[in-house]
Amino acid sequence: MAKPKKHKKSGKKVTRYTYDDIKEPRTPETGHTSLLPAEEQVVTLPMDNGWSKAIKVGKLPEGEERTVIVDMDPAADPVLFWAGKRNRREVPVLPLQRNEIVSESRIAQIIERARRAAEEKSGAARQGHLFADLEKTLRESDRSKRVEFYTHEEGWKNKLICGDSLQVMESLLHYENQRGRVQMIYLDPPYGIDYNSNFQKLIGTGRNDDDDSDRADDVLTIKAFRDTWSLGVHSYLSYLRERLYLCRDLLSESGGIFLQISEANLHLCRSMMDEVFGYSNFAAQILFRKSGGLTAATLNRVGDYLVWYFKDAEQGRSAYRQLFRRKVPGDEGATQYRYVLLTDGTIRELSDEELARCAENELVAHDNVTSQGNPVYEFRFRGRLFKGPFKPPPERLQALAEMGRLCVVGNTLRYVRRLTDFPWFEVNQLWEDTGVSGFGRPKVYAVQTSDLVVERCISMTTRPGELVLDPTIGSGTTALAAERLGRRWIGIDSSRVAINTARWELLRTLFPHYRLRNGRPTGDFEYEASPRIRMSGLIDGKEPERVELFDRPVPDQSAIRVCGPFEVMSLGRYSVEDWKGYVVGEPAITYGEPAKLENYIEVICRLYRKDAAIQGATGLVHAVAETEKDRIAISVGPLLGRVTGKQINDAVQDALASGILEVHVLGWAFEANVGEVKSQLEKRGRVKVELIMIRPDTLAEGLKATQPEMLFSPLALPDIEVAAVKDGKEKHLRVTLKGVALFDRKRRTTEYKAADSGYVSAWYLDEDYDGDCFVDCQMFFDFKKTPNIKAALKAEVDPEEFTLKLDSQPFSVRGYKRIAVKVVDVYGNESTIVRDI
C-alpha cells in the first residue's frame, strides 16, 4: 500500500490502496502494439458445454432461402432456442494497449493544495504531487524495457477499458493472463428491451432523453447496438451468451457472476445461464428495489433482478460471506420482537404506536424452551409448576430464569429472546433497501445502478485485494464500489461517455480508509463485529459468538482515502485482419448470422474519394487517389482501435516507396501523439500528411450515399496556450485551455468552441509526456457535488477548486521537455495535443 502522507497539524492522512504485491504482465503502451505475434489474431469462441451437437431447425420467413442453424441438442437438457444460436464464433484477438495512467487523483491534489495554502498562509502554493512515487517510477523506468511487452511483470493496476466487451474479455484471457483470476463479475448489460434506454449521449446529465437526433453516435456504441439488436431478442441472446461464456473462462473456480436484468428477459437469461454455467451452479435470484419504479398496466415494477451463478457451486459456497442487515423493530427480520417483559414474568404485546416508541433493548420475542426427546421434568417458575422435555437440564434452566430469559405465555414456559441479543438479520434474496443511491452519489448516468447493490455483491463473494470485473461498467458503479471496498477491478464499456464518466467519478471521490490487518488490502480489513447471544450458548454457559460484519470494515478515523492509480486502455493493433467481419452492411438482409461488410477498407476509401484505387492487402497504403494535379495515398485506421503514430509512419514510408508525397490517414480515433508524428514527418520535408476523422455517423447511416465532405473532417486538436510564470525565484510554466474542436452533428461541421462555452467536460495535463503513455498529472472538471472535506482537512478549500478551471497549476519543465493536453468534450470525444517546451 502507498505510504500515507502525514499531516499532523492539518487534519487527516491521505491514503490510497495499491496492489504492487500482485503481479501482472506488462501491457503494450500506445504505438507499440505491432510488436506482437501476427498469427494469434483469431480465436474460436467455444460456446459449448460438451454435450451439444449441430442440428438444423426452422425456416426463415417466406422469400428467404437459408435455414436457421441451431447448434444444440435439446435432448440433453431443456435449453432455449433462438435464431442464430451457434456453438462457435470467430473473434479477432486484439491486444490491449495502455493509453493513459492515472497516477493522481483530483481530490487528492485539491486537498494537498488547500493544506499547503493553510500552512504557508499564501494562496500561491504550487501543485502538489501527493503520490509522486508512482509517477516517478513510470518516468524513470528503463524505456528499452518498456517495449518488451508481456515478457515481464509489474505491480497490478486497475483498468478502465474502452472497447466491446467481447474483444476485451477475449484479450484479457489471451494476452493479459486473466483466465481463472476474476473472483466476481457484475454484468449489467442492456436489458434487451429498448435500445435508447441504454445509451447516454452527454457526460454527466444522468438522462437519455436527449432529442432524437442526439442519440449515441460513437461507432462502438452503434456497433454494440447492431450486434445486440439486428434480430431483436434473437441477437440479444446471442450477444449475451457469447459474453457469458467468456465470463465463465475468466472466473476463478470459487468465483461467481451476477447478471442484472429486468423481468422482461429474466426468464430467458436464467435459462441461458443454466446452460452456460450449469443448473447446479445456480446460487440465488435476488429482487432489488430501484430508486424509480415503472408504471405498468397491471402491477407496477419496483425493482430489477440479479441472477447469481457460481463457476463451481461447492467452491463458491465455501468462499461465500454471509452479510447482515440491522433489525428495525416491526420490520423484516424483527417482526416477532413486539413484546415487553413484565415484572410478573409474563409478556405484553405492544401496539404499533408503542412499538415505535419502545427502546430496542426492551423488545423481546419468545421461543420454545422444550424439545421432544429430552427428559421430561417439572420446573417451578414464579410460583407456577411447568412440566416438559426442557432443552436444558434443571440447573441450567434455573440459570436461564435468573438471567431473565424465561417468561410465561398462556400456560407455557417460554424462552425470552431479546432484539439486542443479535440486532442483525441475514441478508436474503429480497433487497428492498436498495432504492436509494448509496453514499449520496448524484445520478450521472441514465441507467446507473445503486452503489449498495454492487457493494453487497462484492462483499458477499470476494475478499479485499481480489479481482472484480464489470464488462459493461457504465458510469463506473462497480469500479467505485470495488475501489471503496479495496478490491482490484477491471471495467469495460464500449461508450466513450461511459468511460469518461467513470474516470471522472473515480477521480473526484473520497473513500474511507479501512483498517488493514497486515498493512495491505490483500491481507483483509478489520471488520465491525457483533456478539450473538443464543439460547444454546446460554445453556452451555459459553461466551457469545462473535459475528463479523463483512460489509462493515472499520474506518480509520485519522485518514481519508482517494482512488488508487489506474490505467485507461483500449484495444490496440492495426491490421487489415482486425476488420474482417466487423463492419456491418444492412442487418436486415442477413438472418441468423452477424452481418458483415464485404470490404471495410474499400467502402471507407470510396466514400472518401470516389476515384480511390484500392491496393492489395499488404502495406499501409490502402488506396491511391490520382488526379491530374495530385496523387494521394490513403491509409485507413481500424474500427476497433486508434490510429497510431506507427501506422502514420509506416503509411508514409510505404507511400514514399511508391513515390507518393501526400498521405491521408483516416481514422475513427487517434492516439495522443499523432499531431507530433505528423509534424515531425512533415519537418523532414517532402511529404504532406493529413489526419482525417471519420465521422461517427458514417456507419450509423448504414453507409448510405451521404456527401463525403460530411463524413470526414480534419482531425482538430485542442487550442492551448503555454506561458512562463514566475513562482518565487523559480520559473514555471502554466497551460491555459483556450478552446476545443467540436463536431456539430446538425450542421456537420467541425468548429472551435471557447473552452468556457460549456462543451468541455474535463481536461488533463501530462507535464512530462514521454511520447507513449499519457500520465495524468493535473486534471480539471466540475464536481457534480461538492465534497464536504473541511472538517477532515482542517483547511478551507477554495470553492473554485471544484469547478472546471481553465488555467493549470504552475509546473516546472522536466526530462522530456514536452507536455500533452487531453480534452474530453461533453460527448466523450477525446483529443490530445502534444507540445515541445
Ligand SMILES: C[S@@+](CC[C@H](N)C(=O)[O-])C[C@H]1O[C@@H](n2cnc3c(N)ncnc32)[C@H](O)[C@@H]1O
Ligand atoms: C445498463 S448500462 C450499465 C450501467 C452501470 N451498471 C452503471 O451503474 O452505470 C449498460 C452499459 O453497457 C454498455 N455496453 C453495451 N454494449 C456493450 C458492449 N458490447 N461492450 C461493452 N459495453 C457495452 C453501454 O455503453 C452501457 O454503458
